[in-house]
Amino acid sequence: RVKQEGRGALLFYEAAMNAQLQARLLLGQELSGAAERGEFVLHYQPIVNGATGEVETFEALIRWVHPTRGMVPPIEFIPMAEETGLIDGIGQWVIETACREAADWTHPWRVSVNVSPRQFRQTDVCAVIGDALRANRLDPARLVVEVTEGVLIDDADKAVSTLNRLREMGLRIALDDFGTGYSSLSYLQLFKFDKFKIDKSFVSKVGQSEDALTIVRTIINLGHNLGLHVTAEGVETTSQLDVLLSLGCDQIQGYLVARPAPIDAFTGFDRLRTKALFGRERPRLSA
Numbered sequence: 001r002v003k004q005e006g007r008g009a010l011l012f013y014e015a016a017m018n019a020q021l022q023a024r025l026l027l028g029q030e031l032s033g034a035a036e037r038g039e040f041v042l043h044y045q046p047i048v049n050g051a052t053g054e055v056e057t058f059e060a061l062i063r064w065v066h067p068t069r070g071m072v073p074p075i076e077f078i079p080m081a082e083e084t085g086l087i088d089g090i091g092q093w094v095i096e097t098a099c100r101e102a103a104d105w106t107h108p109w110r111v112s113v114n115v116s117p118r119q120f121r122q123t124d125v126c127a128v129i130g131d132a133l134r135a136n137r138l139d140p141a142r143l144v145v146e147v148t149e150g151v152l153i154d155d156a157d158k159a160v161s162t163l164n165r166l167r168e169m170g171l172r173i174a175l176d177d178f179g180t181g182y183s184s185l186s187y188l189q190l191f192k193f194d195k196f197k198i199d200k201s202f203v204s205k206v207g208q209s210e211d212a213l214t215i216v217r218t219i220i221n222l223g224h225n226l227g228l229h230v231t232a233e234g235v236e237t238t239s240q241l242d243v244l245l246s247l248g249c250d251q252i253q254g255y256l257v258a259r260p261a262p263i264d265a266f267t268g269f270d271r272l273r274t275k276a277l278f279g280r281e282r283p284r285l286s287a
């Protein structure tokens with residue numbers, strides 16, 4: 001009997017595995033044609049100056065508008081796109097679309113694009129970006145590339161030379177999700193980033209955890225001591241905002257300011273909207 005039950009469980013397990021595998025295969029197949037079918041869109045999230053509340057940059061965040069599943073968030077397909085290599089085409093679409101759209105904006109905000117490690121290694125990112133800038137006559141100074149430390153893990157020499165070329169083209173380079181990777185800090189000596197983005201996992205806990213507060217304060221100080229700017233992502237509450245601004249955080253991004261949305265949603269979005277948040281007196285915390 002025990003044996004029989006075990007077998008039943010195994011069959012059930014296999015069936016479940018199969019279903020999961022099937023679902024993944026299907027998603028992968030659908031993903032491969034999604035760009036051609038025009039199913040991707042970019043949403044944008046404002047990144048505002050901590051001192052004035054003014055929008056400085058919009059981060060482009062990809063969304064897959066799936067014909068039956070609706071809006072699929074990047075967490076559900078970017079990792080798969082990385083594994084299968086589809087990220088090259090998708091990433092190129094993101095760069096081209098972000099440059100084209102930003103060139104049309106009514107105000108010269110910067111636009112920030114995420115470039116994942118495989119895309120960074122495989123494609124000639126510099127050529128893709130250079131072409132997109134030229135095709136849309138977008139000032140390179142308006143483009144920010146966000147990478148994670150993952151780009152420096154495999155072939156650090158090549159990654160550093162690519163980052164330097166992008167820098168020479170006039171772009172800015174941000175280190176995304178700072179503090180969540182697995183490598184040591186030594187990679188910070190290989191390339192001087194323009195800014196750190198503090199991961200939201202720390203930001204979300206600054207009010208509750210002394211340790212998270214210390215980590216955030218230390219990241220801000222590290223960035224400033226290295227001569228770069230620091231952005232906090234995932235800011236959801238005014239108390240988180242207060243803490244970050246008192247610590248001298250340069251830029252703020254998060255649902256408190258605005259959720260990512262199609263750029264049209266930000267027509268008329270300016271200081272007036274953020275004044276209430278940013279124009280207040282706040283106590284100075286010691287850094």
Ligand code: C2E
Pocket residue numbers: 045060061062073074075078091094114115116146176177200233234235236253254255256260
């Ligand atoms: P990321 O680059 O760190 O982007 C920030 C993520 O945090 C976004 O999630 C954004 O919607 C979310 N976020 C912003 N403010 C808040 C907040 O206050 N609270 C919370 N809970 N979340 C907030 P999203 O759009 O789902 O993107 C997730 C990740 O997917 C991105 O993390 C990035 O790693 C990747 N991704 C998104 N778009 C692209 C893309 O075009 N190319 C590549 N390679 N990766 C992308």
Ligand code: MG
Pocket residue numbers: 059114146176
């Ligand atoms: Mg990012």
Ligand code: MG
Pocket residue numbers: 176177197199200233
């Ligand atoms: Mg991030």
Ligand code: MG
Pocket residue numbers: 177
């Ligand atoms: Mg992230």
